[in-house]
Amino acid sequence: IVWSDHAPLHLKLRDNDPHRGKPPSRLNDSLLNDGPFVQQLTKQLQTYFETNNTHNIGLFSAWKTHKPLIRGLLVSRASYLKCTSQREQLDLLRKLRDVTNAYLINPNDKQVQLIVDTTNRINEITLSETALIFTKLKLKTYTQGNKAGKTLAGKKLHNPQDINDEMAAYYHSLYNLKDDNTLHQPSDQDIADFLNSTTLPTLTLAHIASKTKNLRHNPISPHREVQMVSQTTSIKDL
Numbered sequence: 377i378v379w380s381d382h383a384p385l386h387l388k389l390r391d392n393d394p395h396r397g398k399p400p401s402r403l404n405d406s407l408l409n410d411g412p413f414v415q416q417l418t419k420q421l422q423t424y425f426e427t428n429n430t431h432n433i434g435l436f437s438a439w440k441t442h443k444p445l446i447r448g449l450l451v452s453r454a455s456y457l458k459c460t461s462q463r464e465q466l467d468l469l470r471k472l473r474d475v476t477n478a479y480l481i482n483p484n485d486k487q488v489q490l491i492v493d494t495t496n497r498i499n500e501i502t503l504s505e506t507a508l509i510f511t512k513l514k515l516k517t518y519t520q521g522n523k524a525g526k527t528l529a530g531k532k533l534h535n536p537q538d539i540n541d542e543m544a545a546y547y548h549s550l551y552n553l554k555d556d557n558t559l560h561q562p563s564d565q566d567i568a569d570f571l572n573s574t575t576l577p578t579l580t581l582a583h584i585a586s587k588t589k590n591l592r593h594n595p596i597s598p599h600r601e602v603q604m605v606s607q608t609t610s611i612k613d614l
Contacts, residue, residue, distance in 0.1 A: 401447065404454045406508060413453055420449060461501060468498050 407413060424445055428438045472494045479487040533539045553559055562570075 401451065402512075403450060404508075405511075407450060407453055407457075410453075417446070417449055420445070461505070465498065465501055468494055468501075472498070 421442065424442055425438065428441070472491065475487055475490045475494060479491065533542055549556075554561060
Protein backbone atom coordinates (compact mmCIF):
# COMPACT_ATOMS: atom_id res chain seq x y z
CA ILE A 377 0.00 0.00 0.00
CA VAL A 378 2.66 2.47 1.07
CA TRP A 379 5.42 1.75 -1.43
CA SER A 380 3.11 1.87 -4.44
CA ASP A 381 3.52 4.84 -6.75
CA HIS A 382 -0.26 5.16 -7.04
CA ALA A 383 -1.94 8.17 -5.46
CA PRO A 384 -5.65 9.02 -5.08
CA LEU A 385 -7.05 10.05 -8.45
CA HIS A 386 -9.97 12.45 -8.77
CA LEU A 387 -12.17 12.49 -11.86
CA LYS A 388 -14.66 15.31 -12.34
CA LEU A 389 -17.46 14.72 -14.85
CA ARG A 390 -18.59 18.02 -16.28
CA ASP A 391 -21.24 18.94 -18.80
CA ASN A 392 -19.61 19.99 -22.06
CA ASP A 393 -22.62 22.12 -22.93
CA PRO A 394 -21.84 25.47 -21.27
CA HIS A 395 -24.76 27.42 -19.88
CA ARG A 396 -25.31 30.99 -20.90
CA GLY A 397 -25.37 32.92 -17.69
CA LYS A 398 -26.48 31.31 -14.47
CA PRO A 399 -27.80 27.76 -15.01
CA PRO A 400 -31.42 27.11 -14.03
CA SER A 401 -32.09 25.82 -10.55
CA ARG A 402 -32.85 22.09 -10.45
CA LEU A 403 -34.21 20.08 -7.58
CA ASN A 404 -31.71 17.67 -6.08
CA ASP A 405 -34.15 14.82 -5.52
CA SER A 406 -31.70 13.06 -3.20
CA LEU A 407 -32.67 15.67 -0.59
CA LEU A 408 -36.12 14.09 -0.43
CA ASN A 409 -34.51 10.89 0.87
CA ASP A 410 -33.16 12.79 3.88
CA GLY A 411 -35.77 12.04 6.55
CA PRO A 412 -34.80 14.73 9.10
CA PHE A 413 -34.61 17.39 6.39
CA VAL A 414 -38.03 16.41 5.00
CA GLN A 415 -39.48 16.75 8.50
CA GLN A 416 -37.85 20.17 8.85
CA LEU A 417 -39.21 21.22 5.46
CA THR A 418 -42.71 20.06 6.41
CA LYS A 419 -42.56 21.95 9.69
CA GLN A 420 -41.39 25.12 7.93
CA LEU A 421 -44.29 24.92 5.48
CA GLN A 422 -46.81 24.36 8.26
CA THR A 423 -45.46 27.34 10.17
CA TYR A 424 -45.48 29.47 7.02
CA PHE A 425 -49.13 28.79 6.16
CA GLU A 426 -50.24 29.14 9.78
CA THR A 427 -48.52 32.53 9.98
CA ASN A 428 -49.71 33.84 6.62
CA ASN A 429 -53.28 32.54 6.74
CA THR A 430 -54.73 35.94 7.61
CA HIS A 431 -57.19 38.34 6.02
CA ASN A 432 -54.34 40.78 5.31
CA ILE A 433 -52.62 38.35 2.93
CA GLY A 434 -54.47 36.98 -0.05
CA LEU A 435 -54.49 33.26 -0.69
CA PHE A 436 -52.92 33.72 -4.12
CA SER A 437 -50.04 35.78 -2.68
CA ALA A 438 -49.43 33.25 0.08
CA TRP A 439 -49.36 30.42 -2.43
CA LYS A 440 -46.97 32.20 -4.80
CA THR A 441 -44.65 33.25 -1.98
CA HIS A 442 -44.24 29.78 -0.50
CA LYS A 443 -42.40 28.61 -3.62
CA PRO A 444 -39.33 30.83 -3.03
CA LEU A 445 -39.38 29.64 0.58
CA ILE A 446 -39.13 26.00 -0.47
CA ARG A 447 -36.49 26.80 -3.09
CA GLY A 448 -34.41 28.69 -0.54
CA LEU A 449 -34.53 25.81 1.94
CA LEU A 450 -33.56 23.29 -0.74
CA VAL A 451 -30.70 25.42 -2.07
CA SER A 452 -29.44 26.08 1.45
CA ARG A 453 -29.47 22.38 2.32
CA ALA A 454 -27.79 21.38 -0.95
CA SER A 455 -25.06 24.00 -0.47
CA TYR A 456 -24.46 22.84 3.09
CA LEU A 457 -24.15 19.20 2.03
CA LYS A 458 -21.81 20.12 -0.81
CA CYS A 459 -19.52 22.15 1.44
CA THR A 460 -19.59 19.42 4.09
CA SER A 461 -18.68 16.77 1.52
CA GLN A 462 -15.81 18.82 0.11
CA ARG A 463 -14.48 19.54 3.60
CA GLU A 464 -14.69 15.87 4.54
CA GLN A 465 -12.82 14.84 1.39
CA LEU A 466 -9.99 17.26 2.16
CA ASP A 467 -9.82 16.05 5.76
CA LEU A 468 -9.73 12.43 4.60
CA LEU A 469 -6.94 13.13 2.13
CA ARG A 470 -4.90 14.82 4.85
CA LYS A 471 -5.62 11.94 7.20
CA LEU A 472 -4.58 9.42 4.55
CA ARG A 473 -1.31 11.29 4.04
CA ASP A 474 -0.60 11.46 7.78
CA VAL A 475 -1.49 7.81 8.37
CA THR A 476 0.67 6.71 5.45
CA ASN A 477 3.64 8.67 6.79
CA ALA A 478 3.06 7.21 10.25
CA TYR A 479 3.04 3.71 8.77
CA LEU A 480 6.40 4.37 7.13
CA ILE A 481 7.85 5.23 10.52
CA ASN A 482 6.13 2.52 12.54
CA PRO A 483 4.45 -0.20 10.42
CA ASN A 484 1.66 -2.04 12.24
CA ASP A 485 -1.76 -3.56 11.61
CA LYS A 486 -3.59 -0.61 13.17
CA GLN A 487 -2.09 1.81 10.66
CA VAL A 488 -2.97 -0.53 7.80
CA GLN A 489 -6.59 -0.68 8.95
CA LEU A 490 -6.75 3.12 9.18
CA ILE A 491 -5.41 3.40 5.64
CA VAL A 492 -8.01 0.93 4.34
CA ASP A 493 -10.90 2.59 6.20
CA THR A 494 -9.91 6.07 5.04
CA THR A 495 -9.55 4.93 1.44
CA ASN A 496 -12.93 3.20 1.53
CA ARG A 497 -14.59 6.34 2.86
CA ILE A 498 -13.05 8.43 0.08
CA ASN A 499 -14.36 5.93 -2.45
CA GLU A 500 -17.85 6.04 -0.92
CA ILE A 501 -18.03 9.82 -1.27
CA THR A 502 -16.73 9.67 -4.83
CA LEU A 503 -19.23 6.97 -5.82
CA SER A 504 -22.08 8.94 -4.26
CA GLU A 505 -21.16 12.04 -6.26
CA THR A 506 -20.79 9.97 -9.43
CA ALA A 507 -24.23 8.40 -8.93
CA LEU A 508 -25.78 11.87 -8.63
CA ILE A 509 -24.04 12.99 -11.83
CA PHE A 510 -25.30 9.94 -13.71
CA THR A 511 -28.82 10.59 -12.43
CA LYS A 512 -28.69 14.12 -13.81
CA LEU A 513 -27.32 12.78 -17.09
CA LYS A 514 -30.19 10.29 -17.37
CA LEU A 515 -32.68 13.07 -16.67
CA LYS A 516 -31.14 15.28 -19.35
CA THR A 517 -31.14 12.43 -21.85
CA TYR A 518 -34.77 11.61 -21.04
CA THR A 519 -36.00 15.19 -21.41
CA GLN A 520 -33.77 16.26 -24.31
CA GLY A 521 -33.08 12.99 -26.12
CA ASN A 522 -35.86 13.34 -28.70
CA LYS A 523 -35.69 17.11 -29.17
CA ALA A 524 -33.84 18.97 -31.86
CA GLY A 525 -30.64 20.05 -30.17
CA LYS A 526 -27.07 19.12 -29.33
CA THR A 527 -28.13 16.10 -27.28
CA LEU A 528 -29.98 14.59 -30.21
CA ALA A 529 -27.49 15.48 -32.91
CA GLY A 530 -24.42 14.54 -30.91
CA LYS A 531 -22.35 16.87 -33.05
CA LYS A 532 -22.46 20.43 -34.28
CA LEU A 533 -24.19 20.86 -37.62
CA HIS A 534 -24.71 24.13 -39.43
CA ASN A 535 -25.77 23.15 -42.93
CA PRO A 536 -29.59 22.89 -43.08
CA GLN A 537 -29.36 19.85 -45.35
CA ASP A 538 -27.00 18.08 -42.93
CA ILE A 539 -29.36 18.87 -40.05
CA ASN A 540 -32.30 17.48 -42.02
CA ASP A 541 -30.38 14.32 -42.93
CA GLU A 542 -29.34 13.80 -39.29
CA MET A 543 -32.94 14.14 -38.09
CA ALA A 544 -34.19 11.81 -40.81
CA ALA A 545 -31.58 9.17 -39.94
CA TYR A 546 -32.42 9.38 -36.24
CA TYR A 547 -36.16 8.97 -36.66
CA HIS A 548 -35.66 6.28 -39.31
CA SER A 549 -33.72 4.19 -36.79
CA LEU A 550 -36.26 5.00 -34.08
CA TYR A 551 -39.39 3.98 -35.97
CA ASN A 552 -37.96 1.17 -38.08
CA LEU A 553 -37.10 -1.35 -35.42
CA LYS A 554 -37.78 -4.14 -37.91
CA ASP A 555 -34.40 -3.35 -39.46
CA ASP A 556 -32.61 -3.94 -36.15
CA ASN A 557 -31.25 -7.50 -36.15
CA THR A 558 -30.57 -7.38 -32.41
CA LEU A 559 -34.29 -7.16 -31.59
CA HIS A 560 -36.83 -9.96 -31.67
CA GLN A 561 -39.08 -9.55 -34.71
CA PRO A 562 -42.62 -10.82 -33.98
CA SER A 563 -44.42 -12.75 -36.67
CA ASP A 564 -47.95 -12.06 -37.86
CA GLN A 565 -49.17 -14.94 -35.72
CA ASP A 566 -47.43 -13.48 -32.65
CA ILE A 567 -49.17 -10.16 -33.23
CA ALA A 568 -52.54 -11.86 -33.75
CA ASP A 569 -52.15 -13.93 -30.58
CA PHE A 570 -51.24 -10.82 -28.59
CA LEU A 571 -54.26 -8.87 -29.83
CA ASN A 572 -56.56 -11.81 -29.15
CA SER A 573 -55.24 -12.15 -25.61
CA THR A 574 -55.71 -8.44 -24.90
CA THR A 575 -59.07 -7.32 -23.58
CA LEU A 576 -59.96 -4.23 -25.57
CA PRO A 577 -63.18 -2.22 -25.13
CA THR A 578 -65.76 -3.21 -27.74
CA LEU A 579 -69.37 -2.35 -28.52
CA THR A 580 -71.99 -4.99 -27.93
CA LEU A 581 -74.29 -6.04 -30.75
CA ALA A 582 -77.28 -4.64 -28.85
CA HIS A 583 -75.56 -1.27 -28.46
CA ILE A 584 -74.64 -1.17 -32.15
CA ALA A 585 -78.20 -2.05 -33.16
CA SER A 586 -79.61 0.65 -30.86
CA LYS A 587 -77.33 3.35 -32.23
CA THR A 588 -77.96 2.30 -35.82
CA LYS A 589 -81.71 2.41 -35.26
CA ASN A 590 -81.54 5.89 -33.74
CA LEU A 591 -79.46 7.22 -36.63
CA ARG A 592 -81.79 5.65 -39.16
CA HIS A 593 -84.87 7.28 -37.65
CA ASN A 594 -83.15 10.54 -36.60
CA PRO A 595 -80.34 11.28 -39.06
CA ILE A 596 -78.02 14.20 -38.34
CA SER A 597 -78.74 17.04 -40.74
CA PRO A 598 -76.05 19.41 -42.08
CA HIS A 599 -77.65 22.22 -40.09
CA ARG A 600 -77.32 20.14 -36.92
CA GLU A 601 -73.65 19.43 -37.68
CA VAL A 602 -72.90 23.15 -38.06
CA GLN A 603 -74.74 23.87 -34.83
CA MET A 604 -72.79 21.20 -32.91
CA VAL A 605 -69.44 22.48 -34.20
CA SER A 606 -70.29 26.07 -33.33
CA GLN A 607 -71.05 25.05 -29.75
CA THR A 608 -67.59 23.58 -29.15
CA THR A 609 -65.40 25.70 -26.86
CA SER A 610 -61.99 24.55 -28.07
CA ILE A 611 -60.29 22.33 -30.59
CA LYS A 612 -60.03 19.63 -27.90
CA ASP A 613 -63.81 19.14 -28.07
CA LEU A 614 -63.68 18.17 -31.73
